[in-house]
Amino acid sequence: MKFLITTFIASLIIIISTSCTCSSCGNEESVIPYIILNKADQFIANQTGEAFFQNYIKPDFSKSKKLESGYFIVYNLFMPEKPYVKGEIRFSVDTLGNINPNMEVFGIPLCKEFPEDCDFNIDQEAAKKIAIKNGLEEGIKEWKFGFLYDVVYQKYVWHVLSTLSESEGEYGYRASGKELIISPTTGEVLQKNDWKIN
Numbered sequence: 001m002k003f004l005i006t007t008f009i010a011s012l013i014i015i016i017s018t019s020c021t022c023s024s025c026g027n028e029e030s031v032i033p034y035i036i037l038n039k040a041d042q043f044i045a046n047q048t049g050e051a052f053f054q055n056y057i058k059p060d061f062s063k064s065k066k067l068e069s070g071y072f073i074v075y076n077l078f079m080p081e082k083p084y085v086k087g088e089i090r091f092s093v094d095t096l097g098n099i100n101p102n103m104e105v106f107g108i109p110l111c112k113e114f115p116e117d118c119d120f121n122i123d124q125e126a127a128k129k130i131a132i133k134n135g136l137e138e139g140i141k142e143w144k145f146g147f148l149y150d151v152v153y154q155k156y157v158w159h160v161l162s163t164l165s166e167s168e169g170e171y172g173y174r175a176s177g178k179e180l181i182i183s184p185t186t187g188e189v190l191q192k193n194d195w196k197i198n
Contacts, residue, residue: 039097049112070094107149122184127158158182
């Protein structure tokens with residue numbers, strides 16, 4: 001009887017250990033080998049500074065994946081004390097963990113070189129006041145706010161959109177309005193643009 005119980009327990013352990021893949025157990029780190037992840041961590045930390053990286057940037061294994069020629073790696077940027085600061089960092093590496101120069105590197109704040117660009121003092125309410133002060137038209141619906149990484153400025157900014165016209169018919173959805181791009185560190189209005197969807 002003891003032999004049967006021992007055999008059953010051993011079989012159960014084998015079944016559990018072999019059926020528990022990274023996706024079913026939540027341990028998704030195994031998708032990206034440690035040595036690759038370590039190099040990716042260092043690539044980001046070299047641009048953000050080690051303390052900023054450790055405090056605010058974590059890998060997102062649910063979005064990272066193996067590619068034919070390497071890995072696509074995604075990290076999340078989040079500051080708990082400033083919950084409006086949310087972003088996504090993404091880039092591709094080869095099988096040795098070297099950055100793929102032909103693919104976009106997106107979302108890394110350059111805090112080490114420009115520490116002032118990572119002192120995010122302007123929350124959504126402050127961005128709204130700045131937009132009002134700078135004459136952003138009220139429009140026909142609530143303004144849309146986005147704390148986003150801007151590829152032109154290579155840093156995080158507030159995008160504030162007002163909608164001045166909107167319609168939907170046989171030609172599909174059409175709308176137009178104004179957009180303000182605001183620095184979340186200084187409150188400076190970086191651009192005021194028209195936007196249009198035809």
